[in-house]
Amino acid sequence: MKYDMNQLASLKPVLTILFQIFCPMSMTDGTARVIELSGSPKMKEDLLPRLISRDPAFAFTSGQWMTEVLLPPTTC
Numbered sequence: 001m002k003y004d005m006n007q008l009a010s011l012k013p014v015l016t017i018l019f020q021i022f023c024p025m026s027m028t029d030g031t032a033r034v035i036e037l038s039g040s041p042k043m044k045e046d047l048l049p050r051l052i053s054r055d056p057a058f059a060f061t062s063g064q065w066m067t068e069v070l071l072p073p074t075t076c
Contacts, residue, residue: 024061031062 032051035043053059 028060028062 028051032048035051039048042074047060049061050058051062
Protein backbone atom coordinates (compact mmCIF):
# COMPACT_ATOMS: atom_id res chain seq x y z
CA MET A 1 0.00 0.00 0.00
CA LYS A 2 1.38 3.40 -0.97
CA TYR A 3 0.68 6.54 0.98
CA ASP A 4 0.47 10.06 -0.32
CA MET A 5 3.03 11.98 1.75
CA ASN A 6 0.91 15.15 1.54
CA GLN A 7 -1.98 13.33 3.18
CA LEU A 8 0.29 11.96 5.90
CA ALA A 9 1.79 15.40 6.51
CA SER A 10 -1.70 16.82 7.01
CA LEU A 11 -2.23 14.33 9.85
CA LYS A 12 0.86 15.47 11.76
CA PRO A 13 -0.95 17.99 14.03
CA VAL A 14 -3.59 15.43 14.94
CA LEU A 15 -1.06 12.67 15.58
CA THR A 16 1.09 15.01 17.66
CA ILE A 17 -1.84 15.84 19.92
CA LEU A 18 -2.84 12.17 20.21
CA PHE A 19 0.70 11.13 21.15
CA GLN A 20 0.91 13.92 23.74
CA ILE A 21 -2.26 12.55 25.34
CA PHE A 22 -1.97 8.80 24.88
CA CYS A 23 1.73 8.30 25.61
CA PRO A 24 1.59 9.69 29.16
CA MET A 25 -1.78 8.00 29.67
CA SER A 26 -0.34 4.64 28.63
CA MET A 27 2.77 5.12 30.76
CA THR A 28 0.65 6.02 33.80
CA ASP A 29 -1.62 3.02 33.28
CA GLY A 30 1.37 0.70 32.87
CA THR A 31 3.07 2.08 35.97
CA ALA A 32 -0.10 1.64 38.02
CA ARG A 33 -0.42 -1.97 36.86
CA VAL A 34 3.19 -2.82 37.71
CA ILE A 35 2.81 -1.29 41.19
CA GLU A 36 -0.50 -3.10 41.65
CA LEU A 37 1.10 -6.46 40.82
CA SER A 38 4.63 -6.08 42.15
CA GLY A 39 4.85 -2.96 44.29
CA SER A 40 5.62 -2.88 47.97
CA PRO A 41 2.78 -2.18 50.40
CA LYS A 42 4.18 1.35 50.84
CA MET A 43 4.16 1.96 47.06
CA LYS A 44 0.59 0.70 46.86
CA GLU A 45 -0.41 3.00 49.70
CA ASP A 46 1.42 6.13 48.51
CA LEU A 47 1.63 5.95 44.73
CA LEU A 48 -1.18 3.77 43.41
CA PRO A 49 -4.06 6.03 44.54
CA ARG A 50 -2.41 8.99 42.82
CA LEU A 51 -1.73 7.09 39.61
CA ILE A 52 -5.36 5.94 39.26
CA SER A 53 -6.98 9.16 40.49
CA ARG A 54 -9.21 11.18 38.16
CA ASP A 55 -8.67 14.33 40.20
CA PRO A 56 -6.02 16.42 38.38
CA ALA A 57 -5.11 18.23 41.59
CA PHE A 58 -4.20 14.90 43.25
CA ALA A 59 -3.15 12.66 40.36
CA PHE A 60 0.37 11.79 39.25
CA THR A 61 1.23 11.35 35.57
CA SER A 62 3.94 8.92 34.63
CA GLY A 63 6.23 9.45 31.66
CA GLN A 64 9.54 8.65 30.10
CA TRP A 65 11.89 11.44 30.98
CA MET A 66 13.62 11.41 27.59
CA THR A 67 10.51 11.60 25.43
CA GLU A 68 7.90 13.59 27.33
CA VAL A 69 7.55 17.30 26.80
CA LEU A 70 6.14 19.56 29.48
CA LEU A 71 3.59 21.81 27.87
CA PRO A 72 2.13 24.91 29.48
CA PRO A 73 -1.50 24.56 30.55
CA THR A 74 -4.02 25.75 28.01
CA THR A 75 -7.09 27.79 28.74
CA CYS A 76 -10.39 27.37 26.97
